[in-house]
Amino acid sequence: MQKIKNYINGELIEPIGKEYIDNYNPSIGKVYSFIPDSDERDVELATQAALKAFSTWSITPKEERSRILLKISELIEKNLERLAIAESIDNGKPVSLARMVDIPRAASNFHFYATAILHDASESHSMEDSAINYTLRTPVGVAGCISPWNLPLYLFTWKIAPAIASGNCVVAKPSEITPMTAYLLSELCIEAGLPKGVLNIVHGYGHKVGASITAHPKIPLISFTGGTKTGAEIARVAAPMFKKLSLELGGKNPNIIFADCDFEKMIKTTLNSSFANQGQICLCGSRIFIERSIYEKFKTEFVSRVKKMKVGNPADAESKLGAVVSKQHMEKVLSYVELAKQEGGTVLCGGVQVKLEKEFSEGYYIAPTVIEGLDYNCRTNQEEIFGPVVTLTPFDTEEEVLMYANSTQYGLASILWTENLTRAHCMAGNLHSGIVWINCWLLRDLRTPFGGVKGSGVGREGGFEALHFFTEPKNVCIKLK
Numbered sequence: 156m157q158k159i160k161n162y163i164n165g166e167l168i169e170p171i172g173k174e175y176i177d178n179y180n181p182s183i184g185k186v187y188s189f190i191p192d193s194d195e196r197d198v199e200l201a202t203q204a205a206l207k208a209f210s211t212w213s214i215t216p217k218e219e220r221s222r223i224l225l226k227i228s229e230l231i232e233k234n235l236e237r238l239a240i241a242e243s244i245d246n247g248k249p250v251s252l253a254r255m256v257d258i259p260r261a262a263s264n265f266h267f268y269a270t271a272i273l274h275d276a277s278e279s280h281s282m283e284d285s286a287i288n289y290t291l292r293t294p295v296g297v298a299g300c301i302s303p304w305n306l307p308l309y310l311f312t313w314k315i316a317p318a319i320a321s322g323n324c325v326v327a328k329p330s331e332i333t334p335m336t337a338y339l340l341s342e343l344c345i346e347a348g349l350p351k352g353v354l355n356i357v358h359g360y361g362h363k364v365g366a367s368i369t370a371h372p373k374i375p376l377i378s379f380t381g382g383t384k385t386g387a388e389i390a391r392v393a394a395p396m397f398k399k400l401s402l403e404l405g406g407k408n409p410n411i412i413f414a415d416c417d418f419e420k421m422i423k424t425t426l427n428s429s430f431a432n433q434g435q436i437c438l439c440g441s442r443i444f445i446e447r448s449i450y451e452k453f454k455t456e457f458v459s460r461v462k463k464m465k466v467g468n469p470a471d472a473e474s475k476l477g478a479v480v481s482k483q484h485m486e487k488v489l490s491y492v493e494l495a496k497q498e499g500g501t502v503l504c505g506g507v508q509v510k511l512e513k514e515f516s517e518g519y520y521i522a523p524t525v526i527e528g529l530d531y532n533c534r535t536n537q538e539e540i541f542g543p544v545v546t547l548t549p550f551d552t553e554e555e556v557l558m559y560a561n562s563t564q565y566g567l568a569s570i571l572w573t574e575n576l577t578r579a580h581c582m583a584g585n586l587h588s589g590i591v592w593i594n595c596w597l598l599r600d601l602r603t604p605f606g607g608v609k610g611s612g613v614g615r616e617g618g619f620e621a622l623h624f625f626t627e628p629k630n631v632c633i634k635l636k
């Protein structure tokens with residue numbers, strides 16, 4: 156069985172400790188490869204390589220950096236099918252989703268930042284005839300990038316691309332649950348001619364490799380996407396070291412549906428915003444609020460379509476849902492269904508593990524689940540479940556549904572369905588979230604600021620926000636006479 160390797164100083168090498176971790180294929184519930192169980196010695200090796208490469212990479216002309224990132228983007232596109240299959244096997248998601256969303260977005264991430272650096276500019280401020288100021292934005296040095304298992308290559312490259320595009324070098328750690336496409340990316344970076352040490356990928360556990368990256372004195376910046384609890388732990392370690400932090404954390408996003416919406420468009424999109432990637436996207440709308448006058452109509456139509464969504468072999472084009480990412484995660488999600496029942500909820504469909512035939516019988520499959528009859532402030536409606544589980548709650552007024560929507564510790568994304576323009580703009584202004592989608596979901600322009608408020612994180616990714624995060628601004632003021 157394949158043993159993947161760390162990517163350090165331009166080479167694919169074994170972990171110093173020669174230890175490995177089992178890597179599961181969640182669709183069959185079996186180990187299919189091994190990943191390095193790296194430790195702080197491997198992180199040290201990677202950091203030294205990054206520091207060494209930084210002196211050259213940081214002064215490499217942006218046109219040359221752009222050329223190499225474009226090459227990486229092209230190679231991802233060229234290897235799309237291989238990467239999509241690898242992503243699906245590693246994460247359990249339908250290969251159709253990986254082919255349509257995950258891998259193309261990874262290519263776009265490199266392509267976007269390869270061109271953004273050619274057009275970025277910094278400010279100057281004239282003090283009439285007495286002085287002139289100009290702002291320099293220089294790369295910070297070695298960036299630590301730590302990413303999660305739900306959109307493995309998509310989120311991994313969303314950090315790495317702007318970091319290296321802006322002249323930094325990187326020590327990166329993908330989730331130990333889904334390391335495969337990060338490993339395949341290493342091979343593509345070598346093929347693209349990325350200079351050694353610019354990107355270093357160290358595989359292993361969060362509490363070992365992730366914690367070591369976070370605490371390393373020579374890594375002045377951490378970009379993290381993952382759970383809110385882990386984000387708080389990273390902040391606890393990094394803050395006293397005055398590290399720059401970007402934390403993209405969990406979400407418990409409201410999907411607010413008014414009676415005047417375009418019903419067919421809304422229901423089709425809501426199936427997707429509820430269950431895409433088995434509900435394992437921090438942007439999913441897991442709390443669905445429906446104006447009372449259409450509640451029964453929505454419930455009947457929505458549940459009947461959910462029941463038709465095929466849960467199956469991720470390689471099967473018909474599968475709408477594949478396996479959730481791990482046995483532990485399946486048990487966590489199912490435990491929330493039990494909690495919902497204890498809190499007075501009624502399961503309208505799903506709520507159980509799906510047992511498939513033959514080699515898939517040991518896979519981690521959950522039926523898409525719809526629950527009604529819960530209070531807006533019960534645990535099921537306040538805590539991130541991060542699986543194919545949504546709740547339905549009726550509302551009567553805008554004030555009421557705003558209070559429900561804003562009632563959690565999270566504030567990442569909101570979804571709003573209405574044809575009333577005034578209401579759309581007013582609600583958007585009053586929703587406590589970093590992103591508001593109106594009559595759509597997951598429509599993404601990479602130039603826009605991406606991130607959340609409250610327990611959903613700190614800072615923003617995307618566009619020039621990311622380039623500014625990965626650089627330090629310096630003001631130079633020159634006296635004119």
Ligand code: TXE
Pocket residue numbers: 301302303304305328329330331359360361362364365366367369380381382383385386388389403404405406436437539540541
């Ligand atoms: O994330 P973790 P997990 C949410 C979702 C999920 C929960 C936990 O609710 O159930 O987070 O998921 C590394 N120092 N989201 O366990 O633990 C870890 O190895 C440094 C939302 O996957 O946060 C992995 O690479 N690093 C999220 C990364 O952090 C540490 C997407 C994420 O792992 C570490 C995923 C430490 N002490 C989960 N401990 C989103 N916003 O999209 C772990 N890691």
